[in-house]
Amino acid sequence: MKTIFITGGAGFIGSNFIRHISAKYGKIKIINFDKLTYAGLSKKFENLGPKTKYYFIRGDIADMARLKSAFLKYKPQYVINFAAETHVDRSIHGNIRDFVRTNVEGVFNILKLVKTSPFVKKFLQISTDEVYGALSLAGGKKFNEKSPLLPNSPYAASKAGADMLCRSFFSTWGIPVVVSRSSNNYGPFQYPEKLIPYFVSRALRKKTLPLYGDGKNVRDWVYVLDNCRALELCLFKGRPGEIYNVGAGEEKSNLEIAGTLLRHFNLDPSFLSFVDDRPGHDRRYALDSSKIRRELGWRPRHSFDEAFAATVAWYASPPNYWISRTENISLNSHIKTS
Numbered sequence: 470m471k472t473i474f475i476t477g478g479a480g481f482i483g484s485n486f487i488r489h490i491s492a493k494y495g496k497i498k499i500i501n502f503d504k505l506t507y508a509g510l511s512k513k514f515e516n517l518g519p520k521t522k523y524y525f526i527r528g529d530i531a532d533m534a535r536l537k538s539a540f541l542k543y544k545p546q547y548v549i550n551f552a553a554e555t556h557v558d559r560s561i562h563g564n565i566r567d568f569v570r571t572n573v574e575g576v577f578n579i580l581k582l583v584k585t586s587p588f589v590k591k592f593l594q595i596s597t598d599e600v601y602g603a604l605s606l607a608g609g610k611k612f613n614e615k616s617p618l619l620p621n622s623p624y625a626a627s628k629a630g631a632d633m634l635c636r637s638f639f640s641t642w643g644i645p646v647v648v649s650r651s652s653n654n655y656g657p658f659q660y661p662e663k664l665i666p667y668f669v670s671r672a673l674r675k676k677t678l679p680l681y682g683d684g685k686n687v688r689d690w691v692y693v694l695d696n697c698r699a700l701e702l703c704l705f706k707g708r709p710g711e712i713y714n715v716g717a718g719e720e721k722s723n724l725e726i727a728g729t730l731l732r733h734f735n736l737d738p739s740f741l742s743f744v745d746d747r748p749g750h751d752r753r754y755a756l757d758s759s760k761i762r763r764e765l766g767w768r769p770r771h772s773f774d775e776a777f778a779a780t781v782a783w784y785a786s787p788p789n790y791w792i793s794r795t796e797n798i799s800l801n802s803h804i805k806t807s
Contacts, residue, residue, distance in 0.1 A: 470522075472498040473704075474545035476530050476579065477552030479503040481659040482595065482693055482700075486551070487514060487523075489697040496520040500543045502536065503552065504529045530575030540582050547704055549593040550579055557599075557624045561748055565623045572627035573634070580638045580646070589645065593704045594635050596650045598689070598716065599625035603751035606687060611757040614650075614712040621749045632712075639710040647707035649700055652716040652756050656693030656776070657783045665777075668727060669784040672734040682746035684724035687753040691717040692776035695769040702765040713765070716756030719773040733781060 471494065477483045478501035487499055495518050505527055517523050524543070528535040530552045552575055554568045576594060583592045601612040602619030618633075620626040638644040655665045668678045699715040707713060727741055761767045 470496055470498055471547065472500070472543060472545045473547045473549065474500045474502065474540060474543060476502045476536075476548075476550045476575075477504075479505055479525075480551055480553075480555075481656075481663075482654055482696065483551035484514070484658050485656060485693045486549070486697045486700055488517070489694065490701065491517040491521040491523075493701075494518075498522040498524075498543075500524045500526065500539065500545065502526045502528050502530070502539055529571075530578055531570045533578045533581075536578055537582060540586070544586070544588045546588060546590045547593075548579065548583060548589055548591070549595070549700070549704055550576060551595050553595070553628070555597075555624065557622050557747075559624075561622060568624055568627040569630075572624075573630045576631035577634055580634060580644060583646070584638060584642055584644055591704055591707070591709070592644065592646045593700065593707070594631060594646060594648045595700070596632050596648050596712075597625065597628050598650050598652050598714070598754045598756050599751065600629040600632060600650065601754070604753040604755055606685070606753050609755075611716075611755040612714065613757040614714055614760055621751055636710075643709075645709040647703050647709060648712045649703045649707075650712060650714050650756070651696050651699070652689035652691050652754060654693045654696050655690055656780050659693075661784075664723060664726060665780060666784055668730050669781055672730050672736060672740070673785060675736070675740070677740050677742040678727045678730065679742045679744050680723055680727060681744060681750055684727065684741075684743065685722045685752075686750060687720050687722045687755070689716040689755045690719045690721055690773060690777075691715060691769060692771040692773075692780075695771055695776075698770075699761060699765075699767045702761070702767055706765055708764070713761040714756040714758050715761060715767070716758045717769040717771075717773070718755075718758070720753075720755055721773070729777070730781070733778075 478487050526539045554571050583589045600618045600620050601616050618629045620629045635646045635648050639646050659666050661667045661670050703713050
């Protein structure tokens with residue numbers, strides 16, 4: 470029986486990964502170590518596979534004593550870290566220290582434990598395409614795993630710092646760590662401060678969809694279940710010391726996403742609004758995912774149109790718990806939306 474120690478498993482990607490692994494492997498032991506911040510939700514795990522042994526521990530990866538106690542109790546073969554502060558706006562307008570504490574110090578704690586734990590076969594650190602910085606809208610260039618790290622937000626800088634720690638622990642001590650950098654994920658169970666669930670919830674209530682600047686910032690979108698399959702491959706088959714980009718090649722601007730939702734909900738263009746751009750707003754992200762395709766055989770299975778429609782339907786279906794969570798959410802602390 471595989472034993473997987475998952476940090477941050479009550480969040481968006483982590484919770485989908487737990488469901489994916491449980492459904493695929495059946496007989497598996499999952500330890501979910503999660504702080505349960507505002508974006509975490511423990512009720513996501515009520516219907517796991519009957520052979521899955523699931524254990525939840527409430528804890529903070531920045532709390533070394535609590536993390537070590539749980540780690541040594543279960544002696545996992547595999548470790549995967551989803552725990553992170555991820556919202557760029559919060560890193561700009563909120564407490565940057567929270568991002569450093571979780572995204573850097575927390576990862577440092579996990580690395581120290583893996584270093585002294587011979588029972589661990591692999592540690593997978595979940596990173597982001599934002600560590601690479603920004604691309605021009607023109608030219609079609611994409612980031613590969615050897616592109617320089619040029620983060621432009623405090624959030625991205627904290628994730629880049631964690632990536633560098635992972636690299637150093639592998640280079641110095643041979644720690645079996647793999648880093649995954651994915652593009653923007655979308656799908657069920659995402660906290661509605663992020664673009665797609667936020668816009669869906671507002672469209673359902675016939676409220677305006679606010680866009681930063683001109684709305685033409687482009688992201689490469691990957692369906693969360695496709696990313697979960699990629700992460701599974703990285704965890705079990707990825708080569709220690711390697712980085713794997715995960716992107717579906719589905720580039721869409723924020724304006725395109727908003728326009729698709731307006732059409733879906735039969736709303737006219739007057740429901741679009743444009744607000745002052747945020748500081749350091751990267752213009753475009755795009756990933757070259759040929760390495761994970763070539764080495765691990767990963768391919769996205771869902772087209773954007775298909776998965777996007779399923780995602781919108783999921784958020785629009787009762788119970789409307791996710792809609793209620795957006796009542797007091799705006800793009801950031803200083804922008805008011807109607």
